[in-house]
Amino acid sequence: MDLSVINPALLIASLMVASTPILLAALGELICEKSGVLNLGVEGMMITGAICGFAVAVETGSPLLGFLGAALGGAVLALLFAVLTQVLLANQVASGLALTLFGLGISALIGQGYRGVKPPPTGRIDLGPLSDIPVLGRVLFSHDWVVYFGLALVVAIWAFLKFSRAGLVLRAVGESAEAAHALGYKVVRIRIAAILFGGACSGLGGAYLSLIRVPQWTDGMTAGAGWIALAIVVFGSWRPGRVLVGAYLFGGLTVLQLNLQAAQLPVPVEVLSMSPFVLTIVVLVIISARRRGASGAAPAMLGRIFHASS
Amino acid sequence: MQRRTLLGTAAALTMLATGALAQSDGPLKVGFVYVGPVGDGGWTYEHDQARQAVEAEFGDKVETMYQESVPEGADAERVLTQMALSGAKLIFTTSFGYMDPTVNVAAKFPDVKFEHATGYKRADNIGTYSARFYEGRAIQGHIAGKLTKTNKVGYIGSFPIPEVIRGINSAYIHAKKANPDVTFNVVWAYTWFDPAKEADAATALIEQGNDVILQHTDSTAPQAAAEKAGNVYTFGQASDMAEYKPAPRVSSIIDNWAPYYIERVAAVMDGTWESDDTWGGIDSGMVGIGEITDAVPADVKAEALALKDRIASGEYHPFTGPLKKQDGSDWLAEGETADDGTLLGMDFYVEGLTGEIPN
Amino acid sequence: MIRLEKRPEPSRAWTWATPPLAVVLTMIAGGVLFAFLGKDPVIAIKTIFWDPILGEFAFYYRGQLLVKAAPLVMIAVGLALGFRAGVWNIGAEGQYIIGALCGGAVGLAFYPAEGWYIFPLMVIAGALGGWAWAMIPGLLRTKFHTNEILVSLLLVYVAEQLLAASALRWLKNPEGQGFPGSRNLAQYPAGSNPELIAGTGMHLGIVAAFIAVIFAYVLLNRHMTGFHIRLAGQAPRAARFSGVNPARLVLFCFGVSGALAGLAGLFEVAGPAGQISIDFNTGYGFTAIIVAFLGRLHPVGILLAGLLMALTYIGGEAAQSTMGLPAAAIQAFQGMLLFFLLAVDVLTNYRVRLSRGQA
Numbered sequence A: 001m002d003l004s005v006i007n008p009a010l011l012i013a014s015l016m017v018a019s020t021p022i023l024l025a026a027l028g029e030l031i032c033e034k035s036g037v038l039n040l041g042v043e044g045m046m047i048t049g050a051i052c053g054f055a056v057a058v059e060t061g062s063p064l065l066g067f068l069g070a071a072l073g074g075a076v077l078a079l080l081f082a083v084l085t086q087v088l089l090a091n092q093v094a095s096g097l098a099l100t101l102f103g104l105g106i107s108a109l110i111g112q113g114y115r116g117v118k119p120p121p122t123g124r125i126d127l128g129p130l131s132d133i134p135v136l137g138r139v140l141f142s143h144d145w146v147v148y149f150g151l152a153l154v155v156a157i158w159a160f161l162k163f164s165r166a167g168l169v170l171r172a173v174g175e176s177a178e179a180a181h182a183l184g185y186k187v188v189r190i191r192i193a194a195i196l197f198g199g200a201c202s203g204l205g206g207a208y209l210s211l212i213r214v215p216q217w218t219d220g221m222t223a224g225a226g227w228i229a230l231a232i233v234v235f236g237s238w239r240p241g242r243v244l245v246g247a248y249l250f251g252g253l254t255v256l257q258l259n260l261q262a263a264q265l266p267v268p269v270e271v272l273s274m275s276p277f278v279l280t281i282v283v284l285v286i287i288s289a290r291r292r293g294a295s296g297a298a299p300a301m302l303g304r305i306f307h308a309s310s
Numbered sequence B: 001m002q003r004r005t006l007l008g009t010a011a012a013l014t015m016l017a018t019g020a021l022a023q024s025d026g027p028l029k030v031g032f033v034y035v036g037p038v039g040d041g042g043w044t045y046e047h048d049q050a051r052q053a054v055e056a057e058f059g060d061k062v063e064t065m066y067q068e069s070v071p072e073g074a075d076a077e078r079v080l081t082q083m084a085l086s087g088a089k090l091i092f093t094t095s096f097g098y099m100d101p102t103v104n105v106a107a108k109f110p111d112v113k114f115e116h117a118t119g120y121k122r123a124d125n126i127g128t129y130s131a132r133f134y135e136g137r138a139i140q141g142h143i144a145g146k147l148t149k150t151n152k153v154g155y156i157g158s159f160p161i162p163e164v165i166r167g168i169n170s171a172y173i174h175a176k177k178a179n180p181d182v183t184f185n186v187v188w189a190y191t192w193f194d195p196a197k198e199a200d201a202a203t204a205l206i207e208q209g210n211d212v213i214l215q216h217t218d219s220t221a222p223q224a225a226a227e228k229a230g231n232v233y234t235f236g237q238a239s240d241m242a243e244y245k246p247a248p249r250v251s252s253i254i255d256n257w258a259p260y261y262i263e264r265v266a267a268v269m270d271g272t273w274e275s276d277d278t279w280g281g282i283d284s285g286m287v288g289i290g291e292i293t294d295a296v297p298a299d300v301k302a303e304a305l306a307l308k309d310r311i312a313s314g315e316y317h318p319f320t321g322p323l324k325k326q327d328g329s330d331w332l333a334e335g336e337t338a339d340d341g342t343l344l345g346m347d348f349y350v351e352g353l354t355g356e357i358p359n
Numbered sequence C: 001m002i003r004l005e006k007r008p009e010p011s012r013a014w015t016w017a018t019p020p021l022a023v024v025l026t027m028i029a030g031g032v033l034f035a036f037l038g039k040d041p042v043i044a045i046k047t048i049f050w051d052p053i054l055g056e057f058a059f060y061y062r063g064q065l066l067v068k069a070a071p072l073v074m075i076a077v078g079l080a081l082g083f084r085a086g087v088w089n090i091g092a093e094g095q096y097i098i099g100a101l102c103g104g105a106v107g108l109a110f111y112p113a114e115g116w117y118i119f120p121l122m123v124i125a126g127a128l129g130g131w132a133w134a135m136i137p138g139l140l141r142t143k144f145h146t147n148e149i150l151v152s153l154l155l156v157y158v159a160e161q162l163l164a165a166s167a168l169r170w171l172k173n174p175e176g177q178g179f180p181g182s183r184n185l186a187q188y189p190a191g192s193n194p195e196l197i198a199g200t201g202m203h204l205g206i207v208a209a210f211i212a213v214i215f216a217y218v219l220l221n222r223h224m225t226g227f228h229i230r231l232a233g234q235a236p237r238a239a240r241f242s243g244v245n246p247a248r249l250v251l252f253c254f255g256v257s258g259a260l261a262g263l264a265g266l267f268e269v270a271g272p273a274g275q276i277s278i279d280f281n282t283g284y285g286f287t288a289i290i291v292a293f294l295g296r297l298h299p300v301g302i303l304l305a306g307l308l309m310a311l312t313y314i315g316g317e318a319a320q321s322t323m324g325l326p327a328a329a330i331q332a333f334q335g336m337l338l339f340f341l342l343a344v345d346v347l348t349n350y351r352v353r354l355s356r357g358q359a
Helices: A008-034 A042-060 A063-087 A092-114 A128-132 A136-140 A145-163 A165-175 A177-182 A187-213 A225-235 A240-262 A269-290 B002-016 B043-061 B074-085 B096-108 B133-147 B162-178 B195-207 B221-229 B258-269 B298-313 B340-344 C012-036 C041-054 C058-085 C092-110 C118-144 C148-168 C204-222 C224-234 C236-241 C246-270 C284-294 C299-323 C327-344
Strands: B028-033 B062-067 B090-093 B113-117 B126-131 B152-157 B183-188 B212-215 B233-238 B249-255 B277-280 B287-290 B330-332 C002-006 C350-354
Touching: A008 A042, A008 A136, A008 A145, A008 A165, A008 A187, A008 A225, A008 A240, A008 B195, A042 A063, A042 A092, A042 A187, A042 A225, A063 A092, A063 A187, A063 C327, A092 C284, A092 C327, A128 A136, A145 A165, A145 A187, A145 A240, A165 A177, A165 A187, A177 A187, A187 A225, A187 B195, A225 A240, A225 A269, A225 C148, A240 A269, A240 B183, A240 B195, A269 C118, A269 C148, B028 B043, B028 B074, B028 B258, B043 B062, B043 B233, B043 B249, B043 B258, B062 B074, B062 C299, B074 B090, B074 B096, B074 C058, B074 C299, B090 B096, B090 B258, B096 B113, B096 B126, B133 B162, B133 B212, B133 B233, B133 B249, B133 B287, B133 B298, B152 B162, B152 B195, B162 B183, B162 B340, B183 B195, B195 B212, B195 B221, B212 B221, B221 B233, C012 C041, C012 C299, C012 C327, C041 C058, C041 C299, C058 C092, C058 C204, C058 C224, C058 C246, C058 C284, C058 C299, C092 C118, C092 C148, C092 C246, C092 C284, C118 C148, C118 C246, C204 C224, C204 C246, C204 C299, C224 C236, C224 C246, C236 C246, C246 C284, C284 C299, C284 C327, C299 C327
Parallel strands: B028 B062, B028 B090, B090 B113, B113 B126, B126 B277, B152 B183, B152 B212, B212 B233, B233 B249
Antiparallel strands: B249 B287, C002 C350
């Protein structure tokens, strides 16, 4: 065992990459849940985004268009969910799970012609001399644009929720749809918009996997990342900053456990493999024990059906 | 043979009641049960390629049916029964975990032939087959030992099953021969299928200075990670992964089941099928060695090809003594070669490998 | 303008009419999908919905429907109790795994002893295992207010690692030639859960699922706890005033659903699946969540929903192997069925009105 082979700067740089898909999906879900809608279909929207983005990027040769296609694909699937839960007032938990099943199926159907194809590469952003700064340059200034986009999105969502009027309305809808409705806000429309945004973000997260991180298309390639994204939203108690911390913590632990294995740390593999999950639980318990009622941070209307009776 | 046919007829009569022989005329129905989706780009993909080769070979004389992503266990038993009921006369079960279901269903359908991949339980109507991928691993190991500049070779394993351990041992032995200073760092992904995790594992290995990565997982994620890092070499697994030629992918092991499947289908057609245990290697074409690219120095390439020829001709066995186990105990004496039984259930590392096998 | 008007009471007529309506709509939409893939839609629909119940091989499939539905129903019944009370156990998959592990381990510990008491002990261990695993999120929620959705979900992944470790290490079959997986419990008479009537697939787990349905029905309709559960879900504050102890209710719901999931796992591992293997779990715990909601959280509804779900699995498999439909198409088809079932439910609770005014 030689732990000195693990380079902390490289580790941080890789965890930023590893966390990006779940970060993007979690941020989208955060907005969706803030509006009071629980969409458990993140996995389905991610995988649909992964194939839509892949297909568009391969056909057009442009990764950027690919990401746009991914966002669109995720949003289209989310639209299905929106119609079910907002127009037809179906149960959100069941609709979300059905969405995952449907997304996994439809993505594999679309992807039949894209197996074994290599997508156009997405380069690192050239930040010139910044990238050459020792340690910091590697950690902060040597990524592709999506990593920075994810970070910018954290800030944007934070500012949106905290300072903008639209953010306030969104939160109001999630806390008390009746009151928001009484004040004349179009609850259903706002929620549909939030759901679509969530779908688009999930789609981006999926495309990050298929276009940059892996990059290839294989059936079911998200392999549960959507579920982790859902968990991260709860972990972050519906705050963008904490969602970032949660995503990095989880991504970091995953990368770290593989690094420890590669360095031949004499700990059973199963223990290392389960460590990201166990430690996430432990951290959550500590947080919630200290501030009694972390679940109290959940939007009050989360998962409840809203029907304007008047 | 006479006796067998007679028994077969008697069994067939009993099965008639259940309608299993509804279509005894017409094309031969052949079933395939897959553990993953045909789009996995690896293990199942190659089995399905071989299925298509069977169709191309026999045309109207066969009708193939397949089922993807069949969980091992109760579901497999049902799928097998269903295929047998709908008239399949030969069924390939392409994963180790289908062993007990295959045995159970085969007992109920004595006139249907079963071919189970990588298992060890046989019966009158169950044959087993597997491939000597460790022969290909030997060649990879040799190239890896020659190519590495840091003397560190990374190895991404799926689960610690004999198949994977055999590959690690074979690769290590030959890397060590080519380069006495080489060390192997094994990372267990503990998943058959999670491209993102494979990418992370490859990245972790590369960042710790491993400059050749071998993988026993099916996605091209490690290839992409190597390409991104630069100056890292990889090998295709299960399929050629030619899109990463000439580097990082410098060679590959290709699963080629087509010749075997065609042979067995033909045997059922002309009534010569018998239960046996086939373990095909480079010689039979079951283990294909993908093109060794020019990223490999010419002399190393020549050595690798020579090694391949010696293995194919049977002149050389990748597990030839003297070899010791990891704990220092003797395994094979000078000149002795490993028997198939030991190889089949291999659960130990050879001397020199560090780390522990999780078992 | 179309608008929805909430019915004072759910419509009885629509309660019964919506599921068939949804099935018909799915047949149409699914038929379009299958036609798009170049398959005959009528045959595909017939293969999925008709053949398993009334087709040529229905004698086999009918039993298999029960085998497939039993774990789904058993888990869903337990989950529904919690969902009604606003207790979110999303991790039944993990409790299912741990139940199978604990029960299976007890059986394997006795191997090869014979005795009538072995199987009952396994059943108890299975239930206890699931119960204990569910108590973790339950206790964390009541003691530390930790979100139970997150904890129960993450524990699924932990359970999967424990399962892998068990199959590779401490429960590995010593006569398994080094391959992962435990001894086959189905071949160990004292520890197996065999078919009660040969060839029907009927096993004790199916009986247990029926009992669970009846138990839940009685509990919800005739018992104080059932009243508390419903009250806590509909009006948490009122529940507190009327003396419901929320912490106890959370633990009760987690305990019952965990124990039922554990039992389902035990019956599966000792019967249809036979052995503890790395991939033992096949998603019953997640699918059961859908089943619970499709059944409108009502025990009888869940029974029917479980059977319908099982039908799409088994019919879907048949359509795959006999018609060459990709597994992905079946998955998408199942998704559609769920969408339609959920969508038409609106007619049960709401009246569709045409109006000129603004919505």
